[in-house]
Structures are given as structure tokens and as C-alpha cells.
Amino acid sequence: MTQKSPKLPSEPRDLFPGALELMILQTLHRQPMHGYAMVQHIQQRSRDLLQVEEGSLYPALQRLLKANLVDAEWTISASNRRVRTYSITPDGTKHLEREVSRFEQMLEGISLVLAPNAS
Amino acid sequence: MMNRFRRMFSRSRLAADLSEEMQQHLEEKIEALVESGMPRNEAVHSARRAFGNATLIEQRSREVWMWPFIESICADIKFALRQLRKSPGFAAVAFLTLAIGIGANTAIFSLMNGLLLRPLPVADADQLVVLRMDQDRELPGYNFSAPLFRGLERQHKIFSDVFAFSGRPNFQVREGSTNESVRGMLASGEFFQALDIPPLIGRYLTPVDDRIGGNPEGLAALVSEGFWQRWFHRDPKVVGRKLIIANVPFTVVGVMPKRFIGADPTQRPEIYVPLSAEPIIDAPENWIAGGVNFHWLTVMARRKSEISLQQTNAALLPMSMPIAQAQVSDGNWIAEAEKGEFHFTAEPGARGFTFLRMFFRKPLIAVFVMCGGILLLACLNLASLLTARSAARERELATRLALGATRARLIQQLLTESLLITLVGTMGGLAMAPLVARPLASMLMSGFSNGSLDISLDMRVFLFVAAIAAGSTLLIGLIPALQATEGNLNDHIKNGQHSRLTYARQRILVRLLVLSEVALTMVLVVGAGLLGTSLVKLYHSNLGFDPRGLVNVTFNMAKQPLNGDALTRLYQTMSNQIGHMPGVKEISWERIIPMTGETWDNIYAAPGGSARDTFENRVGPGYFLTMRIPVIAGREFQWTDTKPSGLKVILNRAAAKQLFPGKDALGQQVQNVDAKALYEVIGVVGDTKYDDLANSSPAMAYLPITQVSDTNLNEKKPSYTAVVRIDGPVAPLAVAARSLAVRLAPTIPAPAITTMDSVMNDSISSQRMMALLSLFFAGCALLITAIGLYGTLAYATARRITEIGVRMALGAQRAQVAAMVFRENARVAIFGCVAGLVAAILASRVLARFLYEISPHDPWVLLCSAGILLAIAAVASTIPALRAASIDPMVALRAE
Structure with missing residues (x-):
């Protein structure tokens, strides 16, 4: 099952587990929005480096709902559509802060190891 | 948590929200693409591609909300039901054997509960x-x-x-x-x-x-x-x-x-x-x-x-x-x-006091142990069948392991299956328990006219049932589950049917299970054989009198006005009237009905001889003729043997020998040591059983009802039982005796009527209960073992079809193949029999107490038990052997 085939570096990467949730929370932290808008936002912000399969947003959203990190309600969008708008909860904000700092630590660790001029 | 509950129960709304949301997402995307200049149908495709597999995503989103454990159990139950439905034969066997095992245990436990365990329903x-x-x-x-x-x-x-x-x-x-x-x-x-x-x-x-x-x-x-x-x-x-x-x-x-x-x-x-x-x-x-x-x-x-x-x-x-x-x-x-x-x-004394406990504690515990044996047997049988069957399911399980199922998850699923089996079996057992317990209770209590046993199911019984059901589930399910899920899954997948190593190990386990099954059955069959033989011996034991066609009619004279000789005359009148009723051949009287456990004894001595404790009975004229007890010397009592004619006694042969060793007792004097009264021996009669079938015939002295003592309060208004030998049904006599009592002694209660046959049955009620139950259990055990031997061999053979095909293709004869398959079981059966024999010989000492005139190591019983068991094992093994022999090598090899 863990078949390995070399991938070209230019191909979009798979995300690590939990990364999508983190990005959703960050997005919602700026402002509440609905699913489609979130996908657009994430792709723009990542300058299309991250290719998110749009559908995979929804299981992630359900997990966040279940964990009480986000809330959802039906609203009417600016384009006059009935959309389900998500907003971050206080719990979600706390979780985001914690996870971001952990992520930064990890990133720092990885970049230290990868740095070419390691002593 | 509340949130989760709320969402759990509004899951359909959640699903609706999700689908609508996803639909909106797609539409918005399509519109955006169309706006950017893409043709509509292309935009639809593109949007779908970017979105991914919508069905799968929806499924996964919904799974987020499920309670994994509970829902997996629901799924397991559904799956287990499907599995059981696929093999209805196995399901029926599992259900029936467990129902018998659990039902029998529950029944006996409810008896034990009623008699031995339940506290009195009072405070503190x-x-x-x-x-x-x-x-x-x-x-x-x-x-x-x-x-x-x-x-x-x-x-x-x-x-x-x-x-x-x-x-x-x-x-x-x-x-x-x-x-x-x-x-x-x-x-x-x-x-x-x-x-x-x-x-x-x-x-x-x-x-x-x-x-x-x-x-x-x-x-x-x-x-x-x-x-x-x-x-x-x-x-x-x-x-x-x-x-x-x-x-x-x-x-x-x-x-x-x-x-x-x-x-x-x-x-x-x-x-x-x-x-x-x-x-x-x-x-x-x-x-x-x-x-x-x-x-x-x-x-x-x-x-x-x-x-x-x-x-x-x-x-x-x-x-x-x-x-x-x-x-x-x-x-x-x-x-x-x-x-x-x-x-x-x-x-x-929380449970109160009853003498019945002393009578029935040991027989009940013995039967309880037998029941436990049956349940253990049923469980072993199902465990071996499930192990054999899970061998056949190896590839399925391996595939599921490969697809990411954990071992615990698979064990849970296999245990669910056995839980389902035991649940259904337990319900069957509970339904069956009263059907067994009620006749058992009445059989036990039949000798105790004023007793009754409360065998209702209470909390204690239900706890017991729950405990044995849980135990059975583990026993049935855990061994095969652990067995089936262990080992390297790659081997399973690669080799499938040919994973020799695990198969060999599994086969040993299955054989061990079946072997212990055979051994356990052997113990039960030997026990049943011993108890059954001893019951037959009890029935055929020499009573010394002929119980067939003998009816006892007890008149309770204690509260009527007549005394002494006047009462004796009443008995004589009744004697004459009953004697002339249609169907009555002979009639006489007795104070104690033999075999009821009631005794009466006094110490007698020949002049100058040693004093001997001797059982007594007071009987009427013609008693020995009525009872068919041979008069060896002298004569019977007569109505004319009144007190003025001198006190008389009739001894049985044992008493005559004891009191007058080497001499002729007839015409001698014997003394009642305590009462200082002298009696003339006017007759010697044959020995009879007295208080209990299982005891040998004791020395006895018979006194006439015409010579009751004036001083003994017990004999002031003696109540006697008419012993009536009849030809034909009891009912007319019963009616006639009642109307006779109303006519001649209106103040006494209606006479109590029993047949001597029922007295004898009651006197050995616990032996009868044990023998009948053990025979029933032994029958069940044989059936269960036969199923076990057949089932495991059939599964094992099914796995060997290819091998057998190859053997036949290489020239093996059908007879050889059949013998090869047959031998697998023959070895198990013979070893099991031997192990069982050893265990039975060790265990039968416990039974010795309940046996009558038979050694617990009776070679005939042991041999016959082994013979029956081996014969049944042979029959059960022949079918798979013949089926193996009829395999067509071409078909077997092509299937691979």
C-alpha cells in the first residue's frame, strides 16, 4: 500500500494531517465565510502552490464542527445565495493559537536540519 | 457532550445540510467558471474534477459524527446475522446445544436457589x-x-x-x-x-x-x-x-x-x-x-x-x-x-430451615455438576466448530487486516458472533428452564406430601444466567478469535488455503478441543450408565413382597370416638366390606407402609439371648397372603388372636435367625425388653425391604392389630392403612373406600389413597431424578460430540480438497482416501475415550454414594460406554470420509 514512486518537485504536495484544519481555522479567524469562499481564499493565499481537493474541505469542516472549534449557520451571501457560513468559536481561536505555535516549532526544526551550512 | 447528543439525533438534518452545502459549492464554482468564459458543460466537468468524489466525501463527512464503537457493533451484529444465515446448520446446532446447556443449568440452579440459596423474605x-x-x-x-x-x-x-x-x-x-x-x-x-x-x-x-x-x-x-x-x-x-x-x-x-x-x-x-x-x-x-x-x-x-x-x-x-x-x-x-x-x-438461618436440604443437597449438587459438564461440552463443541470454520475464513480475515482493520476490531467482530449465538441460546434456555425445573421439582417433592418448592426465577437466577452466558461467549468466541487473527497476514494472503504452518497449529487446537469433548462425554456417559444401572437394580431388587396391584388406603382414626377393641371391630367390619368390593382380591391392615421411610422399632430378646434392635410393624389377619410374603413356618394372624388368647408375634427369617441362632423359632417366647412383655412366636415369614429400597432387608417383628397396647398413647386410637390387592383400576376402589368411610366413620377425613408403585417411585425420587437426568444429559452429550466430530472433520476435509485431488491424481485409491480422513478422527476419539475413562474412574468415586449394588468401576458399564461412544464417533466420521472419497480429482484441481 505504501508504494513509492518518485514525484516531480513541481507537482502540488499532499498536505500533512491537520494542515487543512489549521488553514481553515486561520481563514475563519480573519472572517466568517462559506465553503466555496474558503477554498478560493486558501488557494489565492498559497498562490496556487497548495492544491486542495475542494471536496476534502467538508469532512474537515465536520470534524471542526464536532470538536466545537467552529460554528455554522445558513445565511444569504453577497451574491444572493443561500450558503452555510462558518465562524470560529473561542475554543477554535485557542486551538488555532496553540497549533500555529506548534507548527512554527516544527517548521523551524525541519529548516534547521535542512539548512545546507549545518555545522 | 450535549451538542454531540443533539447532533447525533438530528443526523438526518445534518446530512441534508451537508448535501445542500456541497451542491451550492459546485454550483458556485460552475458559475464562476462560466463567467470566466468556459463553456457550460466543460465547466461542470471541471468543477466536479476539482471537487473530488462527492459520494465518498459525503460519506466521510457523515462518519465524523458516528459513534464508532456502537455503530461498529451494529455493523458486527448485522454481519454476524448474515454469517449465521449462511450456515443454518451450524446456527441450529449452536442454538440447540446452548439452549440445552443453559436451560438445564438454569433449571437446576433455580431448584438449588429455591431449596438451598434463597433467603427468607423477611427484614434482616x-x-x-x-x-x-x-x-x-x-x-x-x-x-x-x-x-x-x-x-x-x-x-x-x-x-x-x-x-x-x-x-x-x-x-x-x-x-x-x-x-x-x-x-x-x-x-x-x-x-x-x-x-x-x-x-x-x-x-x-x-x-x-x-x-x-x-x-x-x-x-x-x-x-x-x-x-x-x-x-x-x-x-x-x-x-x-x-x-x-x-x-x-x-x-x-x-x-x-x-x-x-x-x-x-x-x-x-x-x-x-x-x-x-x-x-x-x-x-x-x-x-x-x-x-x-x-x-x-x-x-x-x-x-x-x-x-x-x-x-x-x-x-x-x-x-x-x-x-x-x-x-x-x-x-x-x-x-x-x-x-x-x-x-x-x-x-x-437467613434461609430458614428445612429437612429437605439434607436429603437433596448432594443429589442437586451432583446434577448441577453434570449440567455444568453439558454446558462446557456445548461450549467446547462450538469453540471447535468455530475454530475450524474460522480456518475457512482465514482469507477473509487476512484481507480485512490488510485493509486496515485492527486485530482488536476483528476479535470484537468474531466475539459479536459468539455473543449473538449465546444470546439466542440463552433465551432458548430461559424459555426451556421452567419446563425442566417444574417436573423436576415435583419429582423431587413427590415423597413429601406437605412440601412445595418455589422455583420461580429471581434476581439471583438471572445473575447466574448472565454469568454463564458471558462465560460461554468468551469460551466459544475468544479461542477461535485469537487463533484466527494471529500470525502474519502476508502469509495468509499469499498462501491462502496452503498456509501450512498456521493450519497445522489450528488443527492441533481443534483436535485438542474435540478430544476434551470426547473425554467429557465419556465421563457423562459412564456416570449415566452407573446411575441408570443402579436404578434398574433398585427396581428389580428383591422386595420380598409383590407391589403390583397393591393399593394403600389410610384411614386417620385419631379424632373419632372409638377406642381399643371397639375400634378393632370397626377395622374388622371395614375389612369385610372392602373384601367384598368388586376387583378386590385380598385385604389386610398395616401400621407402617413399607418404603415410606417411616420406621418403628423395639428391642427384643430371646430368653437368655442377647437383646436385638428389631424393626416392627403392626399388621392385620391375612397380611402375608395379601402382600405375597411367604409364610415359611407357622401361620398368619387371625381376628381371633385377641389379647386374652396370649400375646403373639411373627418374625421374619432374619429376626428368627438373629434371636434364635441355629434353633427353630416357632413356638418360642421373645421378650420386648423395654415393655417387659413376652410374646409367643406363631410364625416365621420371608424377609422384606422395610424403610428404604436401597437398604437391605432388616430383621423384623410383626405384631397383630388385634392386640394393641392399652398403655401406649400412640396406640390409643391407632390409624391403620388397608393394603388391598386389586385386579383392575384403582379409581372404583377409591370411590368405594371414601363412601365406606363416610358410612362407618363419618367424623374422619377422607382416606388417603396411594398405590404401592407410586410409594416405591417416591421412595427413590432422588435416585430416579439423578438417573433420568444423567441419561438425558448423556444422550445430549453424545449428540453434541457427534456433531463436533462430524463438523470439525467436514471443515478440515473441505480445506484439503486440493491435496486429496492431487493424491488421487497420483494414484491413491478411494478407500485409502476415506481411511486417511477417517483416521484423523479415530485417533482423537480413541485418545479422548481413554482420557475420559481415566477421568471417569477418578470421578466416579464421587458417585459411589448414589449407587446401589454396583461398583463405580463396573467393567461392563465402562466397556459399554466406551463402545457406544466409539460407535457414534465412527458414524460421525464416516460421512466426511465418504465425501472425501467421492471427490473428483479433475474438479478439485481445476478449482485451484
């Missing part, structure tokens, strides 16, 4: 104690005499209440001009306050009632709810109404509710009267007047809550002799008691 039952008397190394005495009880009754330093009771099956209650026999109980003053259940109506009996002559208003009686309904038609003003018991008026003072069962869980008295009314109830006898030599009372007490059982006994020890000295005037008795360190002992 654990404060109750049963008192007994210990002296020397004799058996503990639970039967107190009245004086000793009255001495104990005053000890309120350690006990809050002390009470005694004695049941009577036949209170004579007058109804119109006739009398009816009603189950009653004599209860001492503190009986009801110790058990303390409020009466339904009126009041209960108190110490004030328990005085000679009763309370100031007279004799009081308390009735049960059942009697109140039957006799008084639930009259709310029943208090103050009169009951004529034993020709004496008693006043009803109250009604006890149904839940009050007294202190003996097997007696259900309908009327309670004070203990001091005993001389009225037992008239013309008087057991209270019998003093310290009459042992007839069960004594119990309620401890004070602050005094422990140990402290109670410590306090009783120094009190015992002083109480006895104060109550007993007989110097000899006191001297004996002092020598034997006579003392009272208290033992836990």
Missing part, C-alpha cells in the same frame, strides 16, 4: 439463626424436645426472639359434617414477631396465645391468604369466625399475606395455631407431654443486632447445661448430656 434475615443440639460426636440434632425449647425461649439476653415450629400435613378442619385435611403449622409465641411480616387482616399470633388453653378469649388460629380465599371467600370480617380443628373450636385472629412463607421455605401451611395447642392437634397423642424424649421441634431465633454469631455461640455454650438442668427432671438424661458435653449451637 441475616439475623436469624437455626439452633441445634450437639452432643458427643453424634450427628447434630435439629429436632428439639418441648422442654428444651421452652428453656431456650426465655433467653432474651442474646436473642430478641426465640421461636419453634412444627408442620403438620393434616390439620382436621370440620366442614359441615365431614372433616378435611389441611396443611398446618404449630408455631410458638415469638414465631411471628421474629419474622415480622404484618398480617393482611387482624393480628398475628403472640406469646399471649401460646399458653395452655390459649389467650383469655380462647384458642387462636391464623390463616394464610390462600386459605382465607378458599375457605372464607375473602370475607373481610373473617376475624372472630370459628374453625373447628381436631374437634376443638379455634377463633380466627388474622390472615397472613401470600408473601409470608414461615421459616421453612418448603412448607406452605394454611393454618397456624399456637404451639401449646399441640395436644389438641395431635390427639390422642401428646408430644409435649412426651417431654425430653420427643424430638419434634425446629428451633430458630433472631440475634440481637449488636451480637455477632460468634458471640452468640460463645454465650450459648455456658448456658446450655443450666437450661437443660432446669428443664429436664430425668437424671439419666442429664448424666448422659453432661458426659457428652451437651450444648446448643447457633448457625446462620
Whole structure:
């Protein structure tokens, strides 16, 4: 099952587990929005480096709902559509802060190891 | 958590939200693409591609909300049901064997619960104690005499209440001009306050009632709810109404509710009267007047809550002799008691007291062990079948492991399957239990006319059932589950049917299971063989008389006006009249019906010879002819053998030999040592069984009913049983005997009628119960083992089809193939038999107590058991062997 085939570096990467949730929370932290808008936002912000399969947003959203990190309600969008708008909860904000700092630590660790001029 | 609950139950709304949301997303995307200039149909495709597999995503989103554990169990149950439906044969076997195992265990346990375990339904039952008397190394005495009880009754330093009771099956209650026999109980003053259940109506009996002559208003009686309904038609003003018991008026003072069962869980008295009314109830006898030599009372007490059982006994020890000295005037008795360190002992009495416990504890426990064996067998059988079957499911399980299932998850699923099997089996067993328990209880109680056993299912029984069901589930499911899920999954997938290593190990496990099955069955079959043979021997044992066509008609004469010779003349008249009834061949009289366990004995001696304890019976003229007991020398009694003609006795052969060794007994004198009376031996008759079928024929002396003693209170108004030999049905005789009693002795209750056959059956009820049950269980065990042998071999052979195909292709003959398959089981069966034989020989010592004239190592029983078991094993193994032999090698190889 863990078949390995070399991938070209230019191909979009798979995300690590939990990364999508983190990005959703960050997005919602700026402002509440609905699913489609979130996908657009994430792709723009990542300058299309991250290719998110749009559908995979929804299981992630359900997990966040279940964990009480986000809330959802039906609203009417600016384009006059009935959309389900998500907003971050206080719990979600706390979780985001914690996870971001952990992520930064990890990133720092990885970049230290990868740095070419390691002593 | 609340949030989760709410969402859990509004899951359909959640799903609707999700689909709508996803739909909106797609539409928005498509619109955006169309706006950017893409043709519509292309935009639709592109949007879908970017979105991914919508169905899968929706599924996964919904899974987020599920409760994984519970829902996986639901899925498991569905899957298990499907699996069972796929193999209905296996399901039926599993269900039936478990239902039998669990049903039998539940039935026996409910009997044990009713008789041995259930506490009395009173408050603080654990404060109750049963008192007994210990002296020397004799058996503990639970039967107190009245004086000793009255001495104990005053000890309120350690006990809050002390009470005694004695049941009577036949209170004579007058109804119109006739009398009816009603189950009653004599209860001492503190009986009801110790058990303390409020009466339904009126009041209960108190110490004030328990005085000679009763309370100031007279004799009081308390009735049960059942009697109140039957006799008084639930009259709310029943208090103050009169009951004529034993020709004496008693006043009803109250009604006890149904839940009050007294202190003996097997007696259900309908009327309670004070203990001091005993001389009225037992008239013309008087057991209270019998003093310290009459042992007839069960004594119990309620401890004070602050005094422990140990402290109670410590306090009783120094009190015992002083109480006895104060109550007993007989110097000899006191001297004996002092020598034997006579003392009272208290033992836990929360469950009340019944003599039946002594009779049935051991047989019940023995049967319980047999039942446990059957259940164990059923479980072993299912475990072996499941193990064999899970071998066939190896590839399925391996695939699931590969797809990411954890081992725990698979074990959970396999256990669910066995849980389902046991659940269904348990329900079947519970439904079956009363069907088994009720006839068993009545079989057990058949010898005890005034007993009844409450075998209802209570919490304790349900807990027991739950425990055995859980145990069975684990036993059935865990071994195969652990077995099936272990090992390297790659091997499973790669090799499939040929994973030799695990298969070999599995085969050993299955064989071990089947082997223990065979061994266990062997033990059960040997046990059944021994018990069955001994029952047959009991039935065919030489009674010394012919029980067939013999009917006992007991007339209770204690409360009618005639005495002495006048009563004897009444018996003679009745004799003549019964003798002329149609179908009656002979009639005579006896005081004690043989085989009822009742005994009467006295010490006899030949002049100058040694004194011998000899059993007695008082019989009428023509008794030996009626009973078909051979008269070896001399003659029978006659109506003319009156007292003035000189006291006469007839000895049986054993007594004649004992009293007059080497001499002719006929015409000799024998002396009743205690009564100092001399008797002339006028006849010698054949030996007969007396009190118990299992005992050998004792030495006996027969006295004539025409010469009853004037001094013995017991013989003032003797009640005799007419022994009637009839030709044809009993019913006409019963009707005729009743009308005869009404005509000749209108004040006596209707005569009690039993056939000698039923007396014999009752006398060996526990042996009969054990033998019949063990035969039934052995039959079940054989069936289960046959199924096990067949099933495991069939599964094993199914796995070997390819191998067998190859063998045949290489030239193996069909007979060889059949023999090869057959041998697999033959080895298991033979080893199992041997192991079982060894176990049976070791275990059968336990049975020795229940056996009659047969050694627990009887070679015939052992051989026959092994023979039967091996024959059944052979039949069960032949079918798979023949099927293996009929494999077509071409088909077998092509299938691979």
C-alpha cells in the first residue's frame, strides 16, 4: 500500500494531517465565510502552490464542527445565495493559537536540519 | 457532550445540510467558471474534477459524527446475522446445544436457589439463626424436645426472639359434617414477631396465645391468604369466625399475606395455631407431654443486632447445661448430656430451615455438576466448530487486516458472533428452564406430601444466567478469535488455503478441543450408565413382597370416638366390606407402609439371648397372603388372636435367625425388653425391604392389630392403612373406600389413597431424578460430540480438497482416501475415550454414594460406554470420509 514512486518537485504536495484544519481555522479567524469562499481564499493565499481537493474541505469542516472549534449557520451571501457560513468559536481561536505555535516549532526544526551550512 | 447528543439525533438534518452545502459549492464554482468564459458543460466537468468524489466525501463527512464503537457493533451484529444465515446448520446446532446447556443449568440452579440459596423474605434475615443440639460426636440434632425449647425461649439476653415450629400435613378442619385435611403449622409465641411480616387482616399470633388453653378469649388460629380465599371467600370480617380443628373450636385472629412463607421455605401451611395447642392437634397423642424424649421441634431465633454469631455461640455454650438442668427432671438424661458435653449451637438461618436440604443437597449438587459438564461440552463443541470454520475464513480475515482493520476490531467482530449465538441460546434456555425445573421439582417433592418448592426465577437466577452466558461467549468466541487473527497476514494472503504452518497449529487446537469433548462425554456417559444401572437394580431388587396391584388406603382414626377393641371391630367390619368390593382380591391392615421411610422399632430378646434392635410393624389377619410374603413356618394372624388368647408375634427369617441362632423359632417366647412383655412366636415369614429400597432387608417383628397396647398413647386410637390387592383400576376402589368411610366413620377425613408403585417411585425420587437426568444429559452429550466430530472433520476435509485431488491424481485409491480422513478422527476419539475413562474412574468415586449394588468401576458399564461412544464417533466420521472419497480429482484441481 505504501508504494513509492518518485514525484516531480513541481507537482502540488499532499498536505500533512491537520494542515487543512489549521488553514481553515486561520481563514475563519480573519472572517466568517462559506465553503466555496474558503477554498478560493486558501488557494489565492498559497498562490496556487497548495492544491486542495475542494471536496476534502467538508469532512474537515465536520470534524471542526464536532470538536466545537467552529460554528455554522445558513445565511444569504453577497451574491444572493443561500450558503452555510462558518465562524470560529473561542475554543477554535485557542486551538488555532496553540497549533500555529506548534507548527512554527516544527517548521523551524525541519529548516534547521535542512539548512545546507549545518555545522 | 450535549451538542454531540443533539447532533447525533438530528443526523438526518445534518446530512441534508451537508448535501445542500456541497451542491451550492459546485454550483458556485460552475458559475464562476462560466463567467470566466468556459463553456457550460466543460465547466461542470471541471468543477466536479476539482471537487473530488462527492459520494465518498459525503460519506466521510457523515462518519465524523458516528459513534464508532456502537455503530461498529451494529455493523458486527448485522454481519454476524448474515454469517449465521449462511450456515443454518451450524446456527441450529449452536442454538440447540446452548439452549440445552443453559436451560438445564438454569433449571437446576433455580431448584438449588429455591431449596438451598434463597433467603427468607423477611427484614434482616441475616439475623436469624437455626439452633441445634450437639452432643458427643453424634450427628447434630435439629429436632428439639418441648422442654428444651421452652428453656431456650426465655433467653432474651442474646436473642430478641426465640421461636419453634412444627408442620403438620393434616390439620382436621370440620366442614359441615365431614372433616378435611389441611396443611398446618404449630408455631410458638415469638414465631411471628421474629419474622415480622404484618398480617393482611387482624393480628398475628403472640406469646399471649401460646399458653395452655390459649389467650383469655380462647384458642387462636391464623390463616394464610390462600386459605382465607378458599375457605372464607375473602370475607373481610373473617376475624372472630370459628374453625373447628381436631374437634376443638379455634377463633380466627388474622390472615397472613401470600408473601409470608414461615421459616421453612418448603412448607406452605394454611393454618397456624399456637404451639401449646399441640395436644389438641395431635390427639390422642401428646408430644409435649412426651417431654425430653420427643424430638419434634425446629428451633430458630433472631440475634440481637449488636451480637455477632460468634458471640452468640460463645454465650450459648455456658448456658446450655443450666437450661437443660432446669428443664429436664430425668437424671439419666442429664448424666448422659453432661458426659457428652451437651450444648446448643447457633448457625446462620437467613434461609430458614428445612429437612429437605439434607436429603437433596448432594443429589442437586451432583446434577448441577453434570449440567455444568453439558454446558462446557456445548461450549467446547462450538469453540471447535468455530475454530475450524474460522480456518475457512482465514482469507477473509487476512484481507480485512490488510485493509486496515485492527486485530482488536476483528476479535470484537468474531466475539459479536459468539455473543449473538449465546444470546439466542440463552433465551432458548430461559424459555426451556421452567419446563425442566417444574417436573423436576415435583419429582423431587413427590415423597413429601406437605412440601412445595418455589422455583420461580429471581434476581439471583438471572445473575447466574448472565454469568454463564458471558462465560460461554468468551469460551466459544475468544479461542477461535485469537487463533484466527494471529500470525502474519502476508502469509495468509499469499498462501491462502496452503498456509501450512498456521493450519497445522489450528488443527492441533481443534483436535485438542474435540478430544476434551470426547473425554467429557465419556465421563457423562459412564456416570449415566452407573446411575441408570443402579436404578434398574433398585427396581428389580428383591422386595420380598409383590407391589403390583397393591393399593394403600389410610384411614386417620385419631379424632373419632372409638377406642381399643371397639375400634378393632370397626377395622374388622371395614375389612369385610372392602373384601367384598368388586376387583378386590385380598385385604389386610398395616401400621407402617413399607418404603415410606417411616420406621418403628423395639428391642427384643430371646430368653437368655442377647437383646436385638428389631424393626416392627403392626399388621392385620391375612397380611402375608395379601402382600405375597411367604409364610415359611407357622401361620398368619387371625381376628381371633385377641389379647386374652396370649400375646403373639411373627418374625421374619432374619429376626428368627438373629434371636434364635441355629434353633427353630416357632413356638418360642421373645421378650420386648423395654415393655417387659413376652410374646409367643406363631410364625416365621420371608424377609422384606422395610424403610428404604436401597437398604437391605432388616430383621423384623410383626405384631397383630388385634392386640394393641392399652398403655401406649400412640396406640390409643391407632390409624391403620388397608393394603388391598386389586385386579383392575384403582379409581372404583377409591370411590368405594371414601363412601365406606363416610358410612362407618363419618367424623374422619377422607382416606388417603396411594398405590404401592407410586410409594416405591417416591421412595427413590432422588435416585430416579439423578438417573433420568444423567441419561438425558448423556444422550445430549453424545449428540453434541457427534456433531463436533462430524463438523470439525467436514471443515478440515473441505480445506484439503486440493491435496486429496492431487493424491488421487497420483494414484491413491478411494478407500485409502476415506481411511486417511477417517483416521484423523479415530485417533482423537480413541485418545479422548481413554482420557475420559481415566477421568471417569477418578470421578466416579464421587458417585459411589448414589449407587446401589454396583461398583463405580463396573467393567461392563465402562466397556459399554466406551463402545457406544466409539460407535457414534465412527458414524460421525464416516460421512466426511465418504465425501472425501467421492471427490473428483479433475474438479478439485481445476478449482485451484
